[in-house]
Amino acid sequence: MDFEALFSADARVMQPSLIRRLTGLVNQPDVISFAAGSPSAETFPYSRLTEIYHDLATVEKGRLFQYSVTRGNAELVEAVRERTARVQGVAASADETMIVSGSQQGLDFIGRVLLDPGDAAFVEKPSFPGGIDTFATYRARLFGVTSHDDGMDAEDLARRVREARAAGHRPKLVYVIPNFQNPSGRLWSLERRRALLEVARAENLLIVEDDAYGELYFDGVTTEQRSRLKALDPEAPILYMSTYSKTLAAGLRVAWIMGPAPVISRLVLAKEVGDLCTSTLSQKLTLEFLRRGWMDEHLPGVRAFYQHKAQLVDAALHKHFRGLGRWTPPRGGLFVWVELESAYAIDTWPVLEASVAEDKVAFIPGKPFFVGGVGRHCLRLSYSNVTDDNIDKGLEKLSRRLRAARESVV
């Protein structure tokens, strides 16, 4: 049977993500890896979760393993609403809230419910490949928008929207990660946030606000600086997404979406055919962790863990990367973004191959984070899964490798 001929048009455009293709390369055991996109398993509160599990199984018995309702366990929805309003400043009613099996599932359902082939979606340069790649499988036309250290350039967004319209693409949504973005670590200024809200309103764009990292801020970052778009403008058409993958435990696969009720109810229909419900066990563990007030106790330690690593990376970059390029000072999240001096035209992709083979040091090259094949002179450094000792050692080796690449280009 000719299976290729059987595939749907969507399936025919599906490609393994560029980052996935690097998995074998960067995950070798003796490699110092700045490549991981995952949080550190050291931050997951396994003993507290085990205590909860034991208590729940004693009381709930088999019910702990029964199906849940598609929209999410009602008590969890309540606990999520309470904490999101209190901590993230984002208020939503129960019918404006749903649980998903991780943010990636949320992005997929958003693509499914909003994007027809040829529709236009706008993303930061750089942006998270989990968003870019997902929207691309719905055969949307993606437009990269110029972004700065302090956020997306709203004027460029307006230009891209006009460009899309002129080319016959219907503008539908803009996807942004204003707090400590993956990959850039950027924290948007309030001005940039407000400017985006204004352009989105004028252009009738739905905003998809991915706040995966907003709670992982470091000392000195104020609540106001992390103001969620949906808190700044509660009436704007925003799908606000957040997740417990970075704050509690990635492997539980629990995240949530808040937005206009008509869109949420359609996303719930997508979930009804998509997976029926999120793991009941995962939902109840999360619920009980929130109920006991443990999230608020737990998070300062998680922030301190990443801040410590980030400071070591920043110090090592100051020591070894002088003259090689610039980087965003880490203020939260899991990532530092390095832009090499573009004058040298170093392509970080082949550098990675040599770096792993000869130095046993891995990172992620810039290309997968950009729509349209730019960013070859950039690289993402993750500090979540590198031991303290290896940070300076790894970045020293990497700096030598990059300097050598620069020499060979010159």
Place this chain on the structure above:
Amino acid sequence: MDFEALFSADARVMQPSLIRRLTGLVNQPDVISFAAGSPSAETFPYSRLTEIYHDLATVEKGRLFQYSVTRGNAELVEAVRERTARVQGVAASADETMIVSGSQQGLDFIGRVLLDPGDAAFVEKPSFPGGIDTFATYRARLFGVTSHDDGMDAEDLARRVREARAAGHRPKLVYVIPNFQNPSGRLWSLERRRALLEVARAENLLIVEDDAYGELYFDGVTTEQRSRLKALDPEAPILYMSTYSKTLAAGLRVAWIMGPAPVISRLVLAKEVGDLCTSTLSQKLTLEFLRRGWMDEHLPGVRAFYQHKAQLVDAALHKHFRGLGRWTPPRGGLFVWVELESAYAIDTWPVLEASVAEDKVAFIPGKPFFVGGVGRHCLRLSYSNVTDDNIDKGLEKLSRRLRAARESVV
């Protein structure tokens, strides 16, 4: 903002399933409910799962909560392959196997990867709405195929395929549940299985074989009688699906698909954007349950649980339903299917409303299980969540209600 206008063409055809619409009605606490589609939480081995959880957390610590690879934890894939070959007789290599977050997710990815709008998919009459509704959201054209107590009518399938082609629909797949189907409880004969394989081969159809209930057989059903299509013809283009939702724990959301490597690798790409990975905790609990040999120890008790309930239902039907209609003698699974004497033209949907309101007895009317609005004289009785005492009591009341409806029709 006019959200309706923003929705994709797929989203605009999404409808809450008919069964979901009944949820509020049939889930009232004082109702005797033969409506549940879920297995009984009493069969979930919570204390063994708790023991495993404790052991795993002690050894794995935070790693128990980290992301997994998209295709599924490699050790779980191995354990699933071993057991599926040994118990279900279905052999598949690692690259022909993937883990999904429940069978519903598998059906969704199959729809996504195989169905373009207007493509033809063929289903039994009746069939599982989770399949029908999912394929419909991809705007496939669904064709119901005449089915008998001993399985799908292959000649009618061939006719429907020709009909679809003549109408310009491209035949892509046939979806079947040969072992103890939801909703009919039917067990296909070997002859019907072989006839389907033949027609599918002749018509170049991919077979989606959903084996959610194959391990829940009752005494007297032989291994040969449950022969999987993929075991009967290992080279045929079959996507074989099975799940731990009914045998271990529905709320863990762990199921698997086995099929031709080119199709599986495309389904893995759909999962990469769909949810990244299935809950690591769920996967490792399942893996350890298999590894300790507990599944083989556990299943006889699960079978006995359902067989006991099924016998009570069968006895009550013999006692109360004489002359009202016919039903499939339960030989496995969770469901008994009742076809009322069609001469009386009773519509079971309004009967349900009266039955819940006045008798506090619930079931699922036939309509949601049929493509094309037939089956109004049928109903599905689930015995998974009814207490022994309530079975006779509930079915006696229901028989009176149905007899009254017949009188009013006559």
